Amino acid sequence: MSNKIESFQADGLWNRWNIRWNNINPQMNIIVGINGSGKTTLLNILYDYYTNGSNPLALAMKIIPNKLDVGEKVIYLKSLDNYTQKDKRKRSNALLQELEYIVYQNKDNFSFFNYRMSMLDHPEKALEISRRINDFLKLVNEIFMETGKELVIRESRLVFVQGKSIIELEKLSSGEKQLLLILLNVFLLEGKPAVVFMDEPEIALHVSWQYKLLDTLTNLNPEAQFIVTTHSPSIFGNGWGSNVVYMEDILEKA
Numbered sequence: 591m592s593n594k595i596e597s598f599q600a601d602g603l604w605n606r607w608n609i610r611w612n613n614i615n616p617q618m619n620i621i622v623g624i625n626g627s628g629k630t631t632l633l634n635i636l637y638d639y640y641t642n643g644s645n646p647l648a649l650a651m652k653i654i655p656n657k658l659d660v661g662e663k664v665i666y667l668k669s670l671d672n673y674t675q676k677d678k679r680k681r682s683n684a685l686l687q688e689l690e691y692i693v694y695q696n697k698d699n700f701s702f703f704n705y706r707m708s709m710l711d712h713p714e715k716a717l718e719i720s721r722r723i724n725d726f727l728k729l730v731n732e733i734f735m736e737t738g739k740e741l742v743i744r745e746s747r748l749v750f751v752q753g754k755s756i757i758e759l760e761k762l763s764s765g766e767k768q769l770l771l772i773l774l775n776v777f778l779l780e781g782k783p784a785v786v787f788m789d790e791p792e793i794a795l796h797v798s799w800q801y802k803l804l805d806t807l808t809n810l811n812p813e814a815q816f817i818v819t820t821h822s823p824s825i826f827g828n829g830w831g832s833n834v835v836y837m838e839d840i841l842e843k844a
Contacts, residue, residue, distance in 0.1 A: 592656055592657070592658065592659070593658060593659045593662055593783040594614070594616045594658075594783070594785070594815045595614050595636070595640070595655065595656065595658070595785060595815060595817070596613075596614055596616075596656045597611060597612045597613070597614060597655070597656055598611045598614065598636065598653075598654075598655050598656075599611070599653070599654040599655070600635055600652065600653045600654070601652040601653075601654075601844065602652065602844055603628065603631070603635075603841075603844070605844065606843065606844055607628070607841045607842065607843065607844055608841070608842050608843070608844050609632065609635075609840055609841060610840055610841075610842055611835070611840040614815075614817075615815075615833055616815055617808060617812075617814075617815060617816065617833075618804060618808065618815075618816050618818070618830060618833045619815075619816065619817045619818065619833060619835055620804075620818050620819075620820060620825065620826045620830060620833050620834045620835065621633075621817065621818065621819045621820070621834075621835050621836075621837060622819070622820060622821070622834055622835070622836055622837070623836060623837030623838065625821075627837040627838070627841075628837055628841065629789075629819040629837055630669075630672075630789050630790075630819060632819075632837075633666065633787045633789055633817065633819060635653070636655075636787060636817065637664065637666045637787050639653055639655055640655070640658060640662075640664045640785065641664055658785070659783075662783065662784065662785065663779055663782065663783075663784035663785070664784065664785045664786075664787075665775055665779075665784065665785075665786055665787070666787040666788075666789075667771070667772055667775055667786065667787065667788045667789070667791065668789050669789040669790040669791075669793055670685065670764065670768055670790075670793040670794050671793070672789065673685050673687075673688050682760065685764060685767050685768065685771070686759065686760055686767060688771055689759055689767050689770060689771045689774075690759065692771060692774045692775060692778070693748050693759065693774065695707075700778060701778070702748060702774055702777075702778065703746070703748075705719065705723075705778055705780075706719070706723060706743075722777075722780075726773075726777050726810075727741055727742070727743075729773075729806065729809075729810070730770070730773060733769070733799065733802065733806065734750070734766075736798075737752075737766075738752050738753070739751070739752045739757060739766075740752070741770075744756070750762070763794070764794040765794035765795050765796060765799070768791070768793065768794050768795060769795060769799055769803075772788070772791055772803075772807070773806070773807075773810065776807050776810045776811050776814065777810055777811075779811050779814060781811050781812070781813055782811075782813055783813045783814065783815075784811065784813070784814045784815070785814070785815045785817070786807075786811075786814050786815070786816045786817070787817050787818075788816065788817070788818040788819070789818075789819050790819055790820055790821065791803060791818065791820070791825070792820055792821070792822040792824065792825050797824050800822055800824035800825050800827075801824050801825075801827055801828050802828070803825060804816070804818070804825065804826070804828065804830050805828060
C-alpha cells in the first residue's frame with residue numbers, strides 16, 4: 591500500500607461518465623474545469639471512499655482506487671459556502687464554528703490547543719512542539735503582515751493584535767478566517783504523510799494570498815499530498831502550472 595493516491599477510476603458517474611485518473615502527482619494536483627464539470631463531485635467521491643472505504647454517495651457504480659496505508663490522515667477543506675453549522679444552537683456562522691473547532695479543544699483531539707497541551711503528556715516532545723508552534727505563528731504573521739495584524743497566544747486564547755487592540759477570531763473577515771482555518775488544519779498534520787482535499791480555497795482570499803497559498807501549504811507539510819479544485823489562475827500562478835489537471839482529460843463517456 592502507498593501513503594499517496596496514485597490512481598483512481600470510477601465508472602458510471604451520473605450514468606454518463608467514467609473517471610480515469612492515472613499518474614496522480616504525489617505532492618500537488620490542481621483540478622480545473624467549467625462549473626458543473628464534476629470537480630467537487632470528484633473530491634466528494636475520493637474523500638468518502640478514503641474515509642469510509644465505500645461509496646456512500648452512490649454517485650458512481652464502481653470504484654477502483656489504490657489503497658492507502660492504514661491510519662493515513664485524510665482531511666477535506668470545503669469551499670467557503672459549503673460549511674455547515676456544527677452546533678445550530680450557537681449564533682455564530684458555520685465558518686466561525688469550523689475555525690473555533692480547529693483552534694480549541696474538540697472531541698477528536700485535533701485542534702491547536704489539543705496539540706499545544708500535548709506538551710504536558712509528552713514532555714520529551716515539548717521543545718519540538720514549542721518550536722513548531724513558534725514557527726507557525728511566524729509564518730502566519732508573515733502572511734498577515736500587510737493587514738497590520740499579528741497572531742499571538744494570550745491567556746490560552748488564539749487572537750490577533752493590531753496596535754493596542756485585541757482582535758478575536760469572530761472579528762476577522764471571511765477571507766482571514768478561511769485562510770487561518772486552512773493553515774491550522776495543515777499545520778496540525780505535524781508534517782506527517784496525509785492527503786488533503788481542498789475545494790476552491792480561493793473564495794474570499796485576496797489575490798496575493800491566493801498566489802502564495804500552495805507554496806505555503808507545501809512548506810507547512812512537505813509530506814502531504816494535496817488535491818485542490820479551483821477557478822482561479824492565481825492559485826497556480828506561482829510555478830504550479832505543470833500540476834494542473836483538466837477535468838475533460840480524466841473523464842470519458844460511459
